[in-house]
Amino acid sequence: MEEKRMIKVTVDGAEYAYPQGTPYRTIAADFQDRYPCDILLVNRDGKLCELHKVLDRDCALRMVTAQDKPGIQTYERSAVFLMLKAFYDVAGRENVERVSVEYSLSSAIFILAKGSFMLDQALLDRVEARMRELSAAAKPIEKQSISTDDAVELFRQAGLVHKAQLLSFRINSRVNVYSLDGFVDYFYGYMVPDTSYIRCFGLELYENGFVLRLPTQRDPNRLGDFRPSHKVFQELGQSTLRSQALNASNVAELNTAIAQGGATPLILAHEAMMEKKIGDIAAEIAGRKEVRFVMIAGPSSSGKTTFSHRLCTQLRACGLRPYPIATDNYFVNRDKTPRDENGNYDFEGLGAMDVEQFNRDMVRLLDGETVELPTFNFKKGMREYNGNFLTLGEGDVLVIEGIHCLNDQFTHSLPKQSKYKIYISCLTTLNIDDHNRIPTTDARLLRRIERDARTRGHSAQATIKMWPSVRRGEENNIFPFQDSADMIFNSALIYETALLKPYVQPLLFGVPRDSEEYIEAKRLLKFLNYFLSIPADDVPKTSLMREFIGGGCYQT
Numbered sequence: 001m002e003e004k005r006m007i008k009v010t011v012d013g014a015e016y017a018y019p020q021g022t023p024y025r026t027i028a029a030d031f032q033d034r035y036p037c038d039i040l041l042v043n044r045d046g047k048l049c050e051l052h053k054v055l056d057r058d059c060a061l062r063m064v065t066a067q068d069k070p071g072i073q074t075y076e077r078s079a080v081f082l083m084l085k086a087f088y089d090v091a092g093r094e095n096v097e098r099v100s101v102e103y104s105l106s107s108a109i110f111i112l113a114k115g116s117f118m119l120d121q122a123l124l125d126r127v128e129a130r131m132r133e134l135s136a137a138a139k140p141i142e143k144q145s146i147s148t149d150d151a152v153e154l155f156r157q158a159g160l161v162h163k164a165q166l167l168s169f170r171i172n173s174r175v176n177v178y179s180l181d182g183f184v185d186y187f188y189g190y191m192v193p194d195t196s197y198i199r200c201f202g203l204e205l206y207e208n209g210f211v212l213r214l215p216t217q218r219d220p221n222r223l224g225d226f227r228p229s230h231k232v233f234q235e236l237g238q239s240t241l242r243s244q245a246l247n248a249s250n251v252a253e254l255n256t257a258i259a260q261g262g263a264t265p266l267i268l269a270h271e272a273m274m275e276k277k278i279g280d281i282a283a284e285i286a287g288r289k290e291v292r293f294v295m296i297a298g299p300s301s302s303g304k305t306t307f308s309h310r311l312c313t314q315l316r317a318c319g320l321r322p323y324p325i326a327t328d329n330y331f332v333n334r335d336k337t338p339r340d341e342n343g344n345y346d347f348e349g350l351g352a353m354d355v356e357q358f359n360r361d362m363v364r365l366l367d368g369e370t371v372e373l374p375t376f377n378f379k380k381g382m383r384e385y386n387g388n389f390l391t392l393g394e395g396d397v398l399v400i401e402g403i404h405c406l407n408d409q410f411t412h413s414l415p416k417q418s419k420y421k422i423y424i425s426c427l428t429t430l431n432i433d434d435h436n437r438i439p440t441t442d443a444r445l446l447r448r449i450e451r452d453a454r455t456r457g458h459s460a461q462a463t464i465k466m467w468p469s470v471r472r473g474e475e476n477n478i479f480p481f482q483d484s485a486d487m488i489f490n491s492a493l494i495y496e497t498a499l500l501k502p503y504v505q506p507l508l509f510g511v512p513r514d515s516e517e518y519i520e521a522k523r524l525l526k527f528l529n530y531f532l533s534i535p536a537d538d539v540p541k542t543s544l545m546r547e548f549i550g551g552g553c554y555q556t
């Protein structure tokens with residue numbers, strides 16, 4: 001019997017030898033005691049590999065757990081697969097019309113299910129019990145490459161029409177499908193090798209569907225807290241209805257519209273819906289006679305600047321005179337800026353703002369006084385006063401945009417009735433198909449990559465590298481105050497990923513293969529492959545998307 005060649009494997013700077021053909025799962029087991037949670041994938045020389053793959057070359061390996069972004073994404077995807085298998089087992093495949101994985105909601109995934117069954121907690125308890133039974137049995141999750149035509153026919157016969165429709169737009173002649181104990185599905189991304197890796201989950205009824213509760217990247221060994229924002233959930237539901245009305249609730253339907261020449265009507269219809277929403281908000285503000293401060297906050301790349309401009313236009317149409325104020329002008333001088341745990345300036349915390357000066361100025365304006373407003377000189381790191389005087393008259397409102405605008409601590413001196421607070425975010429409800437959701441953070445990251453490249457000269461690598469820090473700031477300073485808003489505004493546009501694709505794709509190809517950011521860039525490139533492109537010709541100059549791709553009529 002021929003002896004297997006030994007392969008050199010470097011882990012954490014140390015060299016080891018394994019026989020050629022050794023599964024990565026076997027190697028991972030040798031290092032598992034170094035990690036507080038399961039190793040779910042390996043990073044082989046900058047390329048992610050599933051654990052069922054085998055060693056075939058000298059390489060450096062880095063273990064990937066759920067404390068890493070690709071790891072927690074793999075865990076979530078695998079848990080969804082397990083849930084679907086268990087749901088069909090318990091409810092009976094013949095009784096299930098559709099199970100659709102909708103969107104993330106506070107450490108959980110919101111799911112809708114339709115069919116001839118009673119969706120109640122008793123049913124979910126049985127589904128969860130079946131999931132635990134399958135997890136305990138360590139059922140293999142197997143990957144198989146089949147022809148695209150066969151996959152389309154397979155999913156069409158299974159009643160997964162959108163999945164079949166999606167794959168019909170694939171250029172590749174073959175696709176990978178996953179099977180679990182006879183249940184076959186298609187997923188965008190990697191899977192764990194068997195069900196024993198999926199142990200932390202829970203199912204609960206929520207509103208008109210249910211949630212699959214999951215752990216967080218911060219603590220993968222226990223369920224994350226489930227504290228959903230009811231207002232955000234309501235807006236997501238309304239956005240889903242708008243997408244359905246436009247026959248574009250998933251990528252397959254969007255691609256079909258584009259392929260059949262329907263991109264322009266879709267763009268104009270969604271833009272009209274958004275303009276109507278902004279007009280409705282302006283009318284509500286105008287109807288509240290005591291409102292003098294319109295406070296706008298939202299996470300990065302939500303389109304806050306363009307939204308503020310469009311809202312001002314609608315406020316003027318309602319007979320009001322809006323004046324924009326940027327809270328950035330109320331930064332404390334650089335020498336008083338607090339620092340974070342790494343010794344870097346913390347510009348995103350409330351301590352970076354001169355809260356008391358802001359409140360004094362706003363109260364004086366509210367009292368009818370004339371106030372000289374500051375301008376922050378970012379080069380010098382200090383506030384300056386350059387003769388920018390303002391007096392509020394009847395019908396005047398201040399439109400104030402900034403990270404802390406929903407936090408009442410920031411506006412503690414202003415009467416509640418004088419404030420109208422708006423939370424804006426890109427809450428995409430467009431999904432790849434029924435079982436593959438699009439994270440809202442992906443939509444914002446694509447926007448940010450293009451805008452940073454166009455306006456700041458930043459590479460996609462630089463934007464991807466700083467994104468985790470941006471996200472931490474949002475989680476600390478914006479998301480906790482979502483439900484304090486008077487209005488939630490969803491800035492996501494159905495067509496935006498198809499629009500951004502030709503802009504962002506070349507930037508992502510520029511991320512070096514040997515960089516840490518390459519894995520994320522490659523994942524985004526794979527994601528973009530699902531979309532047909534559309535040109536920017538028919539995107540209005542007032543569109544929120546112009547803030548990112550350029551060509552807009554507002555100074556952003």
